[in-house]
Amino acid sequence: MSAPNSPTLGLFRSDARPGPLTIPPPNLEGTATATATATAATWSDPRQFVVGAPPNPPSPLALRALTSPSNRRATLAAPTLPLGHADSIRKRSSLPADIDLSTLDYITACDENLICPICRCPLDKPVRLACDHIFCDECLNRALEAQRNGERNCPSCRTRVHGWSEDAGKQKHKTSIPRILTQMLDELVVRCPNGKAGCKWQDKRGEVQDHVDRYCDYTLLACPESECGEVVPRKHRGKSCLHFHTKCEDCEQSVLRLDLEAHQESECPKRAKDCSKCGANIPVRELISHLSSKCPETIVSCPGSPYGCSFQSPHADLKPHTKTCPIAAMAPFLSAQQARQDTQEAQQKLLQRKVDVLEGGFSSIQSLLYTSDAGTRTPTTPLEAMSDPMLRSGSNNGAASASSTAPATENPPFDSSTEHLLFLHDSLRNEISRVENALAVLDARTTMTLLNESLRAKEEMAHTNAAINGMRMQLHWLMSARLQAQREQSGPRAGPSVGGGGAGGAAGASAPMLRPVRRSSEESRQKL
Amino acid sequence: MHAHLPPGITLVQADNLDTWLMDIRVLDDNPIYRNQTYRLKFVFSGSYPIEAPEVTFVKTESHPIPMHPHIYSNGIICLDLLDRQGWSPVHNVESVCMSLQSMLTGNTKNERPEGDESFVRNNRLRPRDVSFYFHDNTV
Ligand SMILES: [Zn+2]
Ligand SMILES: [Zn+2]
Ligand SMILES: [Zn+2]
Ligand SMILES: [Zn+2]
Ligand SMILES: [Zn+2]
Ligand SMILES: [Zn+2]
Ligand SMILES: [Zn+2]
Numbered sequence: 001m002s003a004p005n006s007p008t009l010g011l012f013r014s015d016a017r018p019g020p021l022t023i024p025p026p027n028l029e030g031t032a033t034a035t036a037t038a039t040a041a042t043w044s045d046p047r048q049f050v051v052g053a054p055p056n057p058p059s060p061l062a063l064r065a066l067t068s069p070s071n072r073r074a075t076l077a078a079p080t081l082p083l084g085h086a087d088s089i090r091k092r093s094s095l096p097a098d099i100d101l102s103t104l105d106y107i108t109a110c111d112e113n114l115i116c117p118i119c120r121c122p123l124d125k126p127v128r129l130a131c132d133h134i135f136c137d138e139c140l141n142r143a144l145e146a147q148r149n150g151e152r153n154c155p156s157c158r159t160r161v162h163g164w165s166e167d168a169g170k171q172k173h174k175t176s177i178p179r180i181l182t183q184m185l186d187e188l189v190v191r192c193p194n195g196k197a198g199c200k201w202q203d204k205r206g207e208v209q210d211h212v213d214r215y216c217d218y219t220l221l222a223c224p225e226s227e228c229g230e231v232v233p234r235k236h237r238g239k240s241c242l243h244f245h246t247k248c249e250d251c252e253q254s255v256l257r258l259d260l261e262a263h264q265e266s267e268c269p270k271r272a273k274d275c276s277k278c279g280a281n282i283p284v285r286e287l288i289s290h291l292s293s294k295c296p297e298t299i300v301s302c303p304g305s306p307y308g309c310s311f312q313s314p315h316a317d318l319k320p321h322t323k324t325c326p327i328a329a330m331a332p333f334l335s336a337q338q339a340r341q342d343t344q345e346a347q348q349k350l351l352q353r354k355v356d357v358l359e360g361g362f363s364s365i366q367s368l369l370y371t372s373d374a375g376t377r378t379p380t381t382p383l384e385a386m387s388d389p390m391l392r393s394g395s396n397n398g399a400a401s402a403s404s405t406a407p408a409t410e411n412p413p414f415d416s417s418t419e420h421l422l423f424l425h426d427s428l429r430n431e432i433s434r435v436e437n438a439l440a441v442l443d444a445r446t447t448m449t450l451l452n453e454s455l456r457a458k459e460e461m462a463h464t465n466a467a468i469n470g471m472r473m474q475l476h477w478l479m480s481a482r483l484q485a486q487r488e489q490s491g492p493r494a495g496p497s498v499g500g501g502g503a504g505g506a507a508g509a510s511a512p513m514l515r516p517v518r519r520s521s522e523e524s525r526q527k528l
Numbered sequence: 529m530h531a532h533l534p535p536g537i538t539l540v541q542a543d544n545l546d547t548w549l550m551d552i553r554v555l556d557d558n559p560i561y562r563n564q565t566y567r568l569k570f571v572f573s574g575s576y577p578i579e580a581p582e583v584t585f586v587k588t589e590s591h592p593i594p595m596h597p598h599i600y601s602n603g604i605i606c607l608d609l610l611d612r613q614g615w616s617p618v619h620n621v622e623s624v625c626m627s628l629q630s631m632l633t634g635n636t637k638n639e640r641p642e643g644d645e646s647f648v649r650n651n652r653l654r655p656r657d658v659s660f661y662f663h664d665n666t667v
Pocket of ligand 3: 192212217
């Protein structure tokens, strides 16, 4: 096995492998793992937190996102807020709690060094211990809280943590965080947590709180009517409460006033709108599909465009062009051809790979052959070996048989391709017979070695058998001597005790249950 | 997504956040474990990773319980890493799998723990509640 990267030893090695999921090995300081690379993909998958899907294996650790107090705070925060002064928007919009940074959707790849070893998310309010290990404030508090024996140890290296207290105000275990670390964390690019509601904002993590608190159109704020208790996105928040049902003028459906605009804009079955391009009156529900495909004014290109026609026109004018365009007429045929070509290319690639493999095998066989009969022939390159017999038979008719030693360049070029093929055929035949010979020699050799080997083994076995037989006889002799002695000793008493074994077994079974033995990884860690 | 896992460790099932199945193989040529694959079951509590997951070997038709002086024939593992005292929240599924892999690799004794039979017969406790006795740290 490849020892340098063997994962069986890897856990306790200082040069941890790359990959976002490896943990820093315990007991080794400053061994934050090397690269982060793929983390971005992990964290930028919004489903991870939305549906509670298991996070990227093997770290179902983003659980903190679901269980963390700050998240609970955010979701449970009652939207009933005292109505503040009319001018103090900040106060009234204080609904969004502190954003739990671990639930954010990170766009930039996050370096492994910026990831909290406990929650596996980019660090949130990092805390550095005296041993130089860094965790999120919340993660560390939860981990230390869970330690039962009164002693608080670093989760990474188990060094004693001094000065920790459950009361955040009395904590003295933190050492200063390098500014570059906080800067790097603040500069990670994240999406707005209201992205699912429609916000497209994405920027530095350091600014996300400000964006959500002050600018995001989709942040839910308390309704301006204090008795209402509902929430409203910032962009719809006006002077009065919008949380009452009203009837849509067109379809008579009862709709929340807050949702009325959205309803009329895209959902109302009775409402129609003039298309901005063709002017036709289209139901709002179908407007999007109309614009993308049916509208006669939408600019579309000729079906032959992938094959060279550059014609583009509104939907309505395309038909006449398609009728006359030769490329459009060819398009179905061409696309079928294209598909066929693609499959053939794929097949060819497969074949190419096969040929490569076979060629590799062939050349290794060849090199084996040439080394095996190097003793009888002067070493030749495969090319020479091929051309040599060919040239020899090329100068046939006996006249030029002496030219077998002449250099290849002196031979006249072949007259016809048939002749050339014949020579090639001949040379191949020679080659094959050489291979055959070599194989026969090899075969003989291996058979001989096998025979020798098995003969030796047989002999050894015979020896061993004899030895065993000797020992058996000796044992027999000893046993009978002992039995004789016993019989003489216990003479008058009735027979030898046979029940010993059974009694012993029963005693064994009734013996107190042995306590299981536990292995200590600490021990093995020191060993490794 | 499985590409990150180190060799010899594969994720079999992670449909939810409660239970995961992992397969591990011993990579070197240890004759005790040659050509065998073992299945691990991880059960996570709500407070994972602060609390340790419950990790046991599972026996199936193609997955035996590995022979080891710290692995009982019902799949319960005695590894201090996995109990309340030895666990640290910086561990994860991958690191646990690798620890077990290395524990198997380093083993030379083709045997069960002392008292395996009676333990397996009598134990009704969940693995985390078994109070293991740490007297043998040599293996
Ligand atoms: Zn954390
Ligand atoms: Zn530490
Ligand atoms: Zn926003
Ligand atoms: Zn309202
Ligand atoms: Zn309507
Ligand atoms: Zn239109
Ligand atoms: Zn055209």
